[in-house]
Amino acid sequence: MIEIRNLSKWYGQTRVLADCSTHVAKGEVVVVCGPSGSGKSTLIKCVNGLEPFARGSITVDGVSVGDPGTDLPRLRARVGMVFQHFELFPHMSVEQNLALAQIKVLGRSKDEAAARGVALLDRVGLREHARKFPGQLSGGQQQRVAIARALAMDPVCLLFDEPTSALDPEMIGEVLDVMVELARTGMTMMCVSHEMGFARKVAKRVVFMDHGEIVEDAPAAQFFEAPASERARTFLARILHH
Amino acid sequence: MGEFDFTVWQPSLPFIRDGLLFTLRLTLVAMSGGIVIGTLLALARLSPVAPLSRIAGAYVDLMRSVPLVLVILWFFLVIPFISGAPVGAETSAIITFTAFEAAFYCEIMRSGIQSVPRGQVDAARALGLGQAQTMIHVILPQAVRNMLPVLLTQTIVLFQDTSLVYAIGAKDMLKAADIVGKNYNRPVEMIVLSALIYFVICFSLSLAVKQLQKTVAIIR
C-alpha cells in the first residue's frame, strides 16, 4: 500500500531524512518511533506530499507521490491524516468539519455527507456533540473528531502524526481505543507514536528512526524483546521506564 | 498617450529643494516635539491621577478621530485668535503637526511603557530609585527600544502626511512642485516628480526600519 524507497530530504545544508526505505502492506499497522528531531514527522508528511522531498520515491496505492504529474489533492483525498494538534477547523462546527471535504473534494451531496458524518461520530462515541465547535470539546474529543473526519473520506490508509502527544494523560486512552478498534477492522495505518503499549498490541512492525535514518525496521515482538541496535535499546529504556 | 516634457525637472530643482527643506524641517520639528509631548501625554494617561489621565485620553481620542486635513484647517483658523495676530501657513503647520503627532506618539509610547514587565518597576524601586528616576532610567529606555521601529514607521507616515499642508497653502515640496507646474504649464510632469521623490525617500526609510527591526531582534 505504502512503499518508501531511498528517501532523502534536506533543509538547506542539514539532511533531515537519509536514504529511508520502508513499506506498509494493505491491512498492516506500522508504528514509527524515535527521539524527537529524528525525522519521523517529516517522513510521514512526505507520504501524502505535505513535505516535498529531494531524492527517492514514495508510492501510495500505486500512485507516485513525488511525480510532478500526480494530482496531489486527489491522492490526499484517499490518504487520511491525523495530526498532533488535531487541526480541526475552529470556525466550523463538528459536523461541518466532517462534511467540508466530502462535499468539496468528493462531490457528495450535503445530506449524504451529513449522514456519513453522523455515522462516524457515532462510531467514535461523539454523536451528541455534532453541533458543537472544536473549542468547546476536550482534547481527546477533538482528536476523535479528527479521526472521524479522516475516515469520512473513506481513505485507503491512515497516517497518524503523534496523535496522542498533545493530550493530557487521562485522555490518551479514549483516542488509543478508537485507533485499536480501527486496526482491528483491518485499516492500513502508519503511526508516528511513542505509545509502546499500542504498538505492542496492534503493530505488525516497528520502525525506529534516529538522526533522519531508519535504524531498525523489525516485527513488533522482535523490536521490543531484542532490539538490534544500541540506539534503540537506549531509546526503549528511556521511554519505558518513565 | 499624452506628450511629456521632462526637461521641466531641471529648472524646478531649486524650488523643489527649498520645498523639500521645509517638508523635512516640518517633519523633524513635529517628530521631536511630538515625541516629547507624546511621552508626557503617555505618562499622564498612565498616571493614577484620574482627571489628568482622563484629559490626556480625551485629547488623544479627539485628535485620532478627526481627519488631519480638518485639524490643519482648525488650527489655521483658531491660532490667530489665541496668539492675537495672524500667523503664516508655515508656522501654523508646524504647531498643528506637533500637536497632532503628539497624540499618535503618545499611543506608541504608552504601549511601549506597558510592554516593560512590571517586575522592572519593582526591581528599580527595590534598589531605592524614586518614581521619576525609575521612569527615566529604567522604564523609558526600554520602552523606546521596544517601540523604536513603530516610532520610526509613524515618522514615515508623518513625512507623507505633511503634504496635506496643501490645504492651507504652506510651501512644502508638493506646493513647490505645484507652483512650478503651473508656471511652466507642465503640472503632470511635476506631480510625477514629487511622487518619485516621496517614494524614493519613504521606501528607503522603510527598508532601513526593516533592517533595524532585524538588528533589534538579534540584540534581544
Next chain:
Amino acid sequence: MNYHWNWGIFLEQVKGGDETYLDWLLTGLGWTLAVSLTAWVIALTLGICIGALRSMPSRLPVMLGNAWVELFRNIPLLVQMFLWFFVMPEFLPRDWSLWVKQDMPAKEFLTAALCLGLFTSARVAEQVRAGVGSLPRGQRDAALALGLTLPQTYRHVILPQALRIVIPPLTSEFMNVFKNSSVAFAIGVLELTFQARQMQEDSEQGIETFLAVTLLYFICAFAANRGMVLIEARTRVPGLIARTG
C-alpha cells in the same frame, strides 16, 4: 480679536443661491459616505486577495503582493489623488484620454473612490497577511491532507479564520477610510471637508462650520466602529477565542 458667534448660520441661505449652508454640509456628508463606502468595498476585495497572495508558499505571488503594498504605502495619499486625477489620463490611448478628461461622468468621485480604495487595499492586505501568518501551519496541512486544493484551502479554512482575527485592526482601517476621504477635497469632490472650506469662506463663521463638520466626522467614525463591532459579534465562534489567544 473678537469672534461673532452665529449659530443660526446653518439655516441661512448661501450667498447667491437658494440653498442653506446646512444643505451644503448634508451634500458633503453624502459624498463623504459615497467615497468612503465605495473605497472600502474596493479595499476589502483587493486587500483580501493581495493579503492572501502575500501568504502563499511560492515566491512570485509574494513579490507581486509586496510590490503592491510598497507602492501604495510610500506615496502620500494626496499625491496619489493627483496621480490618478491628472497623470493617469495622460497614459491612456488618445480617445480614452479625451473621454476621461471631458465626458466621464462623476469623474472626481470615481477617481477619489478608486484611489482611496487602492491606497487602503495595501493596508488591508498587510493586516490580512499578518492574520494568515498567525494561524498555526497545521491548519493548512490539515486542509490539504483532506484533498482540498490550495484555493479551496484559502476559501474555506484559512481566510475565514484569518478574517475573524483581523476584524479589530480592520475596524480602525474602516474608520481611517472616512478620515482619509477628506483628502478628496483636493481634486474637487464636494465632500465634507470641501464644503467646510467653502462654507467657511462664504459665511465667515469658521468655528461653527468646523464644529459641525467635526461632529459629522465623529458620527461617521462611531457608526463605522459600531458596524464592525456588530460584524465581529455576528461572526464570533464559540471557543475560538481561547484558541487564538
